[in-house]
Each structure stands twice: as structure tokens, then as C-alpha cells.
């Protein structure tokens with residue numbers, strides 16, 4: 001009696017064996033060709049083609065390959081609940097901004113108000129009344145009064161948008177990086193009123209260096225690049241029926257405006273942070289000159305509302 005044999009249809013599909021360096025890419029592509037998910041098949045095929053072409057173009061050495069794998073592993077190991085090295089690396093090579101611009105502003109050809117989320121957004125920041133302050137512990141620096149509107153593409157106000165705001169202190173640190181700041185200092189969550197407005201008090205932010213203790217910092221040093229970002233406020237607007245708005249508004253007189261380490265600045269996103277000096281009536285009795293005001297109008301597009309995954313807890 002013959003031993004049972006498996007039919008050819010039970011075997012995994014054969015895609016061949018490696019014969020030379022020239023055949024590797026196509027062999028891998030054949031191995032992945034049966035991926036049922038169409039988008040995954042398309043993305044991974046392009047990824048393999050470009051990754052192999054990249055290694056071929058630079059004639060990647062074994063040492064460089066080993067270094068690159070270790071570099072990737074260290075990106076993972078440097079990431080914690082309060083630090084996201086993966087996003088930081090993507091930001092530092094312009095990848096985050098490329099993806100943002102491709103997916104906003106008519107898919108790239110026009111200026112957009114979208115900007116990278118960055119590694120410092122935290123969910124559940126304190127709900128704050130319009131006009132309230134997001135300064136939650138003593139924070140030295142010039143007072144800043146922000147007054148924003150959110151409109152739709154026809155210029156009509158959008159009420160009821162939930163807006164997260166977050167920014168670094170004048171020392172250049174987010175509260176989660178700084179034991180001297182209270183929990184959720186310089187973070188707040190607002191709702192736009194019937195006129196699409198939200199407004200609050202804070203402290204004028206300073207530019208800051210991105211964290212450089214991990215592999216991203218190592219790369220910046222090797223490339224003789226400084227780690228600074230121009231001062232900015234972050235905004236995240238969320239309302240069902242509208243594309244989630246993720247953006248930053250930069251301080252117009254910042255020395256790093258033309259050399260943002262993570263490539264977030266576009267012309268549209270440079271805000272007019274107006275300086276006010278003694279002689280003008282301050283907006284609150286405890287305000288010392290100089291103080292600053294920022295008025296800014298955001299536009300939100302109709303579409304699917306999706307909250308991003310928080311990069312840190």
C-alpha cells in the first residue's frame with residue numbers, strides 16, 4: 001500500500017530559491033503576492049521594492065546593516081510611556097510632515113493648516129472654560145492671550161468643536177518632561193462657542209530642543225543639525241462630521257523658524273503673536289508688560305473625525 005502523499009494543493013505555494021542577488025527582490029515579492037488584504041499587499045510590495053533599491057543604491061555594507069538594525073531596536077527601547085522615540089525619528093527625517101501634507105490641503109498641492117502631531121500630545125487634558133487659564137503652576141514668562149475661531153470651508157463658524165491645546169513652557173519643556181511643572185500645566189481642552197470661538201490665557205512659549213538622549217539625537221549630532229524647534233502652540237480640533245484638525249501655530253519672531261529640526265513650519269502656520277507694551281491697557285489686572293496676543297482662524301474640512309493614538313500617556 002502506498003504511503004499517503006500530500007497533494008500539491010496542500011503545499012505552500014513555491015516561489016523559488018535565491019540564485020543571485022539580482023533575484024532577491026522578485027522572489028520576496030512573489031512570496032508576498034498572496035496577501036489577501038489588497039492594501040497590505042500593495043504597501044508591502046512597494047516597501048520591499050524601495051527598501052531593496054535603497055540598499056542596492058548605497059551598496060549597504062554588513063556593518064551598516066548591523067548598525068541600522070541596532071538603531072531601530074534602540075528606537076523601540078528608548079520609547080516609554082512618556083517618550084515616543086518612533087515619532088521623534090519620523091519627525092526628524094521629515095516623514096511625518098510628508099505624510100501630513102499628502103493627506104491634507106487637497107492631498108498636497110495646496111498650503112494646508114495641518115501639521116505634525118509630534119510626540120507630546122496627551123489625551124484627557126483638563127476641560128477648561130473659555131477665557132480660562134492653562135497655567136496650572138507658577139510659570140515665569142510673558143502672558144499670552146489666545147483668541148481663535150474655527151470655520152468651515154464656506155467661512156461659517158463651527159460651534160462645539162472640542163479643541164486640545166498644548167505647548168512647552170518658556171524653559172522649553174513640556175510638563176511631562178519637567179518635575180517643576182504641575183500635571184497638565186500648559187495643556188487644556190476647550191469647546192468652541194456658537195461663533196466658533198475659543199479663547200484662553202497662557203504664557204508665551206519658547207522654542208525647545210527635541211529630546212536628544214536617544215538614537216534620533218545621535219543622528220542629529222552626526223549630521224551637525226541643531227535640535228531646536230521654533231516656539232509654537234499645538235492644537236487638535238475634533239468634531240463629528242469634520243476631519244480632525246491637528247496643527248501648530250508658530251511664533252513669528254522665532255530664530256528657528258527657518259530651521260525647524262522636525263520640519264513643521266509652513267507659511268500658513270506662522271501666527272502673528274502681537275507684543276503689547278506698557279501704556280496699553282492689560283487684559284487682566286495682574287498682567288505685566290510686555291504681554292502678547294494671538295488671534296488665529298482655523299478652517300476645518302468636512303469628513304471623518306478620527307482621534308489620533310496618543311503618543312504618550
Ligand SMILES: [Fe+2]
Pocket residue numbers: 118120167168232234
Ligand atoms: Fe511641540
